[in-house]
Each structure stands twice: as structure tokens, then as C-alpha cells.
Amino acid sequence: MIEVLNLTKRYGDKVAVENLSFSAASGVVTGFLGPNGAGKSTTMRMIIGLDRPSSGTATINGKRYVDLAWPLREVGALLEARAIHPGRSARSHLWMLAQSNQIPRTRVDEVLDIVGLTEVADQPAGKFSLGMGQRLGIAVSLLGDPGVLLFDEPVNGLDAEGIRWVRNLLISLAKEGRTLFVSSHLMSEMAQIAEEVVVIGRGRLLTQTSMNALLENNQQSFVRVRSPQIDRLEQALVAKGAKVTQEADGILQVYGLAEAAIGEIAFDEKVMLHELAPVTASLEEVFMELTEESVEYHGTERSRQ
Amino acid sequence: MSTDQQTDVEAPAFARGGYPLHSVIASEFTKLRTVRSTIWSFGTLFVLAVGLGALATSLASSHWTQMRLEEQLTFDPLRQSLVGVFFGQFAIGVLGVLAISAEYATGTIRVSLAAVPKRSYLLLAKVIVFGVSALIMGEIVAFVSFFVGQMLLTSPAPHVTIGTHGVLASVAGVGLYLCLLGLLALGLATIIRHTAAAVSAYISILLVVPIIVSLLPSSISNTFGRFLPASIGHSVVSQVTGPHEFSMGVGLLLLVLYAVVVLGIGGYLLARRDA
Numbered sequence: 001m002i003e004v005l006n007l008t009k010r011y012g013d014k015v016a017v018e019n020l021s022f023s024a025a026s027g028v029v030t031g032f033l034g035p036n037g038a039g040k041s042t043t044m045r046m047i048i049g050l051d052r053p054s055s056g057t058a059t060i061n062g063k064r065y066v067d068l069a070w071p072l073r074e075v076g077a078l079l080e081a082r083a084i085h086p087g088r089s090a091r092s093h094l095w096m097l098a099q100s101n102q103i104p105r106t107r108v109d110e111v112l113d114i115v116g117l118t119e120v121a122d123q124p125a126g127k128f129s130l131g132m133g134q135r136l137g138i139a140v141s142l143l144g145d146p147g148v149l150l151f152d153e154p155v156n157g158l159d160a161e162g163i164r165w166v167r168n169l170l171i172s173l174a175k176e177g178r179t180l181f182v183s184s185h186l187m188s189e190m191a192q193i194a195e196e197v198v199v200i201g202r203g204r205l206l207t208q209t210s211m212n213a214l215l216e217n218n219q220q221s222f223v224r225v226r227s228p229q230i231d232r233l234e235q236a237l238v239a240k241g242a243k244v245t246q247e248a249d250g251i252l253q254v255y256g257l258a259e260a261a262i263g264e265i266a267f268d269e270k271v272m273l274h275e276l277a278p279v280t281a282s283l284e285e286v287f288m289e290l291t292e293e294s295v296e297y298h299g300t301e302r303s304r305q
Numbered sequence: 306m307s308t309d310q311q312t313d314v315e316a317p318a319f320a321r322g323g324y325p326l327h328s329v330i331a332s333e334f335t336k337l338r339t340v341r342s343t344i345w346s347f348g349t350l351f352v353l354a355v356g357l358g359a360l361a362t363s364l365a366s367s368h369w370t371q372m373r374l375e376e377q378l379t380f381d382p383l384r385q386s387l388v389g390v391f392f393g394q395f396a397i398g399v400l401g402v403l404a405i406s407a408e409y410a411t412g413t414i415r416v417s418l419a420a421v422p423k424r425s426y427l428l429l430a431k432v433i434v435f436g437v438s439a440l441i442m443g444e445i446v447a448f449v450s451f452f453v454g455q456m457l458l459t460s461p462a463p464h465v466t467i468g469t470h471g472v473l474a475s476v477a478g479v480g481l482y483l484c485l486l487g488l489l490a491l492g493l494a495t496i497i498r499h500t501a502a503a504v505s506a507y508i509s510i511l512l513v514v515p516i517i518v519s520l521l522p523s524s525i526s527n528t529f530g531r532f533l534p535a536s537i538g539h540s541v542v543s544q545v546t547g548p549h550e551f552s553m554g555v556g557l558l559l560l561v562l563y564a565v566v567v568l569g570i571g572g573y574l575l576a577r578r579d580a
Contacts, residue, residue, distance in 0.1 A: 083412035092339035
């Protein structure tokens, strides 16, 4: 269980995170969504105790990170790729971290195996590709077999194969009952693995909800209708309670009525249809809309003050 | 594993008080020995200090008969054999700086602090691991320099033996001097966090500050010059204490004080700053 309460981080005049409160439940995958620069990384660094909050608290299983008895055995974190000395091997890197938390040496071999770096484990990490660096970062996070895992943008900069690998790993970690808190600026990534979502924009909480509720409440579906007699059809549709916007000349977006109902109305009105197509907004559009709205909302709120 | 399970199963082990300092020390030792730059730097230290010291000493020995009487009278065979230390002190400083600045340069400091969030532990373990390594290396350099140097000083040039009064203390003191300078450099780098800037600061203290002090009126430079690490170095390698120098013991104690103060400031900043 990760709990963030009234967390604020200021750098001089700039506010990176403002009065942020949310929680990530135990045994659940919580997605941490927001556009780039929304304050996701800063928030995660404060949870891990790397950055000092200006005010507010962040706790993991009821404790501040700094107070954890064996940090690596309780919490695993991937905060930045390639945080390794280029002259040190992956095995040495893992072993030195393992020693500090009295994690047995055999576990180093285990995590190297899990992330598929066994064959290059004794080479200097300076030769590693971005994907290999990311795998090593994940190996570090798994070192203490922790129940809580934090991943900051785990698929950033990876190729398709790497993305698929990370996604499958996250899913299998979640199946083992671990608590996962995963940040991303890509909604589509999160939709595949997260049950819960925390969405932030400009350092503020926009919403915390289940992934399903987020999609249901925000996914705008409409039916695109094209007709040479569009004006007559529009009147009939509005009369039946539909919401209508004009997409282009002769094309309507119809909300609140399914395509079958629209077809029947057109038939009744003897209106010819050239197109009748249901359209579902993409996940990214949902996400954009959500974060954009918040930005506008905050803008007006500020001007009122 | 679920978090609940983890709490139930492993809680008794946690009750012992979390990760102990010796685990962090073991981790820091692995950190130090698993990068090649450590071996290179210690090798450079040895080659510079012993090699250049031996070169200078053999020149002094072979040119003994051409020296002026005044030079011959003030010739200090102990200092002559240990002169390479003044080269070695730069190598040990770079090592001390790298012991922590490399973590900032590579980003491993954040991984290290995630593993050991008690920052005082991390710095303390670094100080112990680097301090002990630097002391061992410093003593090796000092004793090898001494014995090689005395071997090269052949008649008619005078030489001393390790049994000569005060010599053993001086040679051992040189090893300690190098170790303390390394720790001072480690402290500077903890404050400054950038390799190049920290090395510059360290070299300035050893080379530039003495020049500035020597340009001040002699009443001031004679009073304050003795507090400089470089002056302390001179008093350590010599059998005689100069008129404007502290004795070796007082000098080394001062260096301990400098290192403690600088490391203390570094530790305070490390604990407060964002990583």
C-alpha cells in the first residue's frame, strides 16, 4: 500500500507537485498517468525518499521509505535507466546492492536470469544498449523480491520486442500478488495492465479511479452520419433526443443514439444515407481530453482567485 | 509474494534493526573494487610517488659531490626519499573525489540511496572503506619510497635507517598524511558533487592557496601558512620542524580536523539535498 498525502514539491517559484493525495492499494496494479512534465517522476522520487517534499508525506505500508528496515526487500524501484557505472559489470552492480540489504548472492543470478542478462552479466555495463540498461534496472528492482514495485516509464525508449517483454513481466509480477505502481505518459500501455489509475496534470491530481470507470466515463463514442439531406436528418435526430455536432459539410457526429436507431429514423424521414459508422475515441484521445480539460479548469480557477 | 505474506514471514528478521553498517561497508567495498579506475588510480599513485621519488633521489645521490656545501649541510635523506609523496597526493585526491563523484556522474547515487536510504550510513561506509584502503595504500607507498630511496642514497651521500630516531614515525606519518588528504578530497566531492570541480578545489587547496599565502606580508604568511595542508606535508616528511611549521603530530591532528569538518559539511548537505 502506497499512500501519498498532500504531497507538494516546489523548486523555487516552480511548483512540480501540488497538494497531491492518492493511494495505490496492495496487490493491485495502479497506473500513474500524466503528460510528460506532469510531476510523475518527482512524485516517485519523493516516495523513494530521494527528493525531500516541500510538504506532505509519502508512505509505503505505513512507513516512510527512509524508515524501512530492509528497503530493497520491501520496495523495488526503477526510476531511471542506465544508472550504472560504465566500467562495472551487471553482476557486480547487483551484488554490491544485494550486500547492503543482506540479500544472498544466489539471488543475483536469479534476477539476471529473470531479465535475461546472464550471458552479458560480466561485461562492463558501458557496452549495454538502452534496452539492456532497462532490464538491469528492472533486475535491481526485483533483487530483494519485494512486495511493492515502482516503475517509472518502464517502456520508455524500448523497441517493440522490449515493450512486449516489459508488459508481460509486469503482468506476471501482478499475478504473483505484488503491488505495482507504474507511471506512463501512454494511456494505451496502462489500459492493458492497470486496474486502478491515478491521473495527474501539472502536478495535481485529476482523478483516481478504476481503469474501467475511467474508460466508461471518458470514452466518447459517436456515430458518424453522412447524407445529402443532412439538415432534415439533424432536426429529426435532435427531436429524438440525440446530441449532434457538425463534423464537416454534410457530415454529423451523433451522440446518444446507436447506429440502428439512427438508421430507422433516416428511413422514417426518407433521408438517404451515404455513411453510417460507429466511432470509438482512442485511448489517447480520452487521455488528452482528460488532461486538457484539467488544464483549462485550473486556468479558470486560478483567474478567479 | 504478497505484502501481507512478506510482513508475516520476514518480520522477525526486521526486528533486529534493519541493515547494519557492516553490510553497507561490504557493499561499498564491492563498489570500490569492481571498477577498473580504482586499480588504475592506485597504480598511478604508486608509480608517481615511488617512481618519481626514486628518480629524484638517485639524481641527488649521483650529484652529491657537485652540491654546494650549504646544500650538503641541509640535506635531509628522509625527506629526499619521501619527496614522491608530493606527486602521490594528487592521485590520492582524485581517488577520494571519484569515490563519490562517480556516483553522481553515473546516476548510481540514486540507486545507492534507494538501497541505503540512511544517508549518514552511506557516507560513513564510504569514509571507512576509502579511508582504510587509502591508509593501506599510503603506508605501502611511504615505506616502499623510504626503503627504495635509502637504498639509492649511496656514499658519500648520507642516508638514514628505519631505526634512526623519528624516522619510523615520519614514514608512517606520510601514509596517514596521504589517507587524510584522500578523505579531505572525498569530503570536498560530497559537497561539490562534480568530479572536475571537486578535483580543481582540491588542487587549489594544495597548490594555489600556498602561493597566495606566500605573497602576503611575511607576518601574516608565517602565522597562517603553517595551517595549510601543504605545510603540514612538509613537516611530516622532514626530520626537523621548520620555524613556521607545526610539529608532525599537531599537523596531522589538524588534517584530521579538516577532514572531519569537510566530511561533516558534506554529510549534512547529503542528508538534506535532493539526490
